[in-house]
Amino acid sequence: MASKVERNFSELFQGFSKLDREERLARLQEMGALSGEDVRFLRAGAHVPIELAEKFIENVVGFFQLPLGVATNFEIDGRSRVIPMAVEETSIIAAASKTAKWVRENGSITTEMRGHEIIGQIQIAKVSDFGHVAELVKLHEQEWVTAANRDVAAGLVSRGGGVKRIDVRRVERGDGKAMAVLHVFADPCDAMGANIINQVCEYLKGPVELATQEKVTMCILSNLVDSRLTRARVEMLGLEAELMERIEEASLFAQQDPYRAATNNKGVLNGIDPILIATGNDWRAVEAGVHSYATRDGRYRSITCWKREQNRLVGVFEAPVVLGVVGGVTTLHPTAKLCLKMLQVKSAEELSRICAAVGLVQNLGALRALTTVGIIEGHMKLHIKNLTLGAGALEREVPFVQKRLEEILSLHKRISLSNAIEVLKELRAERARELP
Numbered sequence: 149m150a151s152k153v154e155r156n157f158s159e160l161f162q163g164f165s166k167l168d169r170e171e172r173l174a175r176l177q178e179m180g181a182l183s184g185e186d187v188r189f190l191r192a193g194a195h196v197p198i199e200l201a202e203k204f205i206e207n208v209v210g211f212f213q214l215p216l217g218v219a220t221n222f223e224i225d226g227r228s229r230v231i232p233m234a235v236e237e238t239s240i241i242a243a244a245s246k247t248a249k250w251v252r253e254n255g256s257i258t259t260e261m262r263g264h265e266i267i268g269q270i271q272i273a274k275v276s277d278f279g280h281v282a283e284l285v286k287l288h289e290q291e292w293v294t295a296a297n298r299d300v301a302a303g304l305v306s307r308g309g310g311v312k313r314i315d316v317r318r319v320e321r322g323d324g325k326a327m328a329v330l331h332v333f334a335d336p337c338d339a340m341g342a343n344i345i346n347q348v349c350e351y352l353k354g355p356v357e358l359a360t361q362e363k364v365t366m367c368i369l370s371n372l373v374d375s376r377l378t379r380a381r382v383e384m385l386g387l388e389a390e391l392m393e394r395i396e397e398a399s400l401f402a403q404q405d406p407y408r409a410a411t412n413n414k415g416v417l418n419g420i421d422p423i424l425i426a427t428g429n430d431w432r433a434v435e436a437g438v439h440s441y442a443t444r445d446g447r448y449r450s451i452t453c454w455k456r457e458q459n460r461l462v463g464v465f466e467a468p469v470v471l472g473v474v475g476g477v478t479t480l481h482p483t484a485k486l487c488l489k490m491l492q493v494k495s496a497e498e499l500s501r502i503c504a505a506v507g508l509v510q511n512l513g514a515l516r517a518l519t520t521v522g523i524i525e526g527h528m529k530l531h532i533k534n535l536t537l538g539a540g541a542l543e544r545e546v547p548f549v550q551k552r553l554e555e556i557l558s559l560h561k562r563i564s565l566s567n568a569i570e571v572l573k574e575l576r577a578e579r580a581r582e583l584p
């Protein structure tokens with residue numbers, strides 16, 4: 149049975165999209181997702197001092213603002229969540245919220261993380277005897293792990309993480325010879341871990357060269373973190389057999405055809421990237437990880453899979469979604485801090501699991517629309533307002549133009565900015581004729 153808090157969440161999410169901004173803020177405050185101070189900050193435009201930008205990047209000239217919204221109705225691992233999303237694309241948040249409601253009413257979302265270690269790479273480009281280098285790495289592994297944990301990663305070790313092990317891989321050069329690539333595995337706890345793993349690898353460069361008598365060429369983390377995978381699973385019950393079949397077919401299409409896989413995965417990332425941006429995480433790293441994992445068997449495939457299992461539709465997302473809830477922008481940017489608070493996450497793992505769940509639900513929403521009514525109708529309905537404003541309609545003209553555009557849309561199934569301009573022109577001509 150749902151707890152009082154859970155019931156409150158679903159009640160407070162009811163009709164959320166129809167509220168005005170003040171009412172939405174009030175609801176979020178009532179849910180405990182925002183404090184009074186947070187509400188004042190957002191109401192005042194979430195202004196961030198320009199000096200802060202200087203701490204992040206070089207040659208600063210200003211800030212770039214994106215809209216921040218919240219996706220509603222998400223119940224992940226039995227717990228309701230408010231999902232902050234910073235994104236410019238119309239309909240992502242609406243589709244996520246609508247699909248999350250569908251899932252909440254007909255199924256469940258569960259998540260897990262498999263493995264905790266991130267990967268740093270140390271390349272020895274030219275090895276005369278790979279087998280000998282591999283033996284030496286194994287011989288010195290424990291000594292290097294201990295030294296790196298003592299001299300570089302002591303902070304992580306005190307929090308239960310740190311460097312765990314070192315492997316060596318043979319990578320063919322393409323000229324008949326091989327390179328040796330050391331993989332340093334470390335648990336970054338609640339940080340994304342990029343800085344620390346890079347530092348560890350650079351620290352190990354000297355000892356590796358000394359022990360192997362080989363030249364280290366470069367050291368850098370890998371974004372293909374298949375040793376720290378995030379999984380989300382959606383189970384839906386009681387759907388029509390035909391709908392399940394259509395979604396299964398759409399999923400197969402994205403598994404088998406890289407052209408479709410690219411678009412499918414873009415749709416999954418529609419759910420993930422906006423959370424990464426809102427929480428100050430490195431979305432390029434996650435994108436690289438997801439796409440490289442999608443190509444792990446040598447062919448680019450869908451990062452999600454939907455199948456019928458008897459009377460259930462089951463969807464799975466699995467990929468590296470490595471992010472942090474401490475350090476860097478996540479702790480310095482006031483809006484990122486606020487968004488993390490809104491999510492009520494306590495660890496990087498929890499945030500990663502939420503991202504995976506939202507990505508999978510976003511994918512389900514897209515597949516459901518694509519295999520039934522098509523994407524244009526819902527998308528364009530939401531887009532009508534943008535077109536109306538884009539055509540230059542004044543506030544008092546907006547309702548008329550929107551209504552007319554909706555009619556054109558349902559008649560022709562298509563709509564564009566030129567329609568909006570045309571409708572506005574007609575409206576103004578009509579009004580001019582009506583004037584005495």
Ligand code: MEV
Nearest residue numbers: 411412414415514515523
């Ligand atoms: C558009 O941003 C995303 C979709 O193209 C995703 C998909 O095709 O699965 C609708």
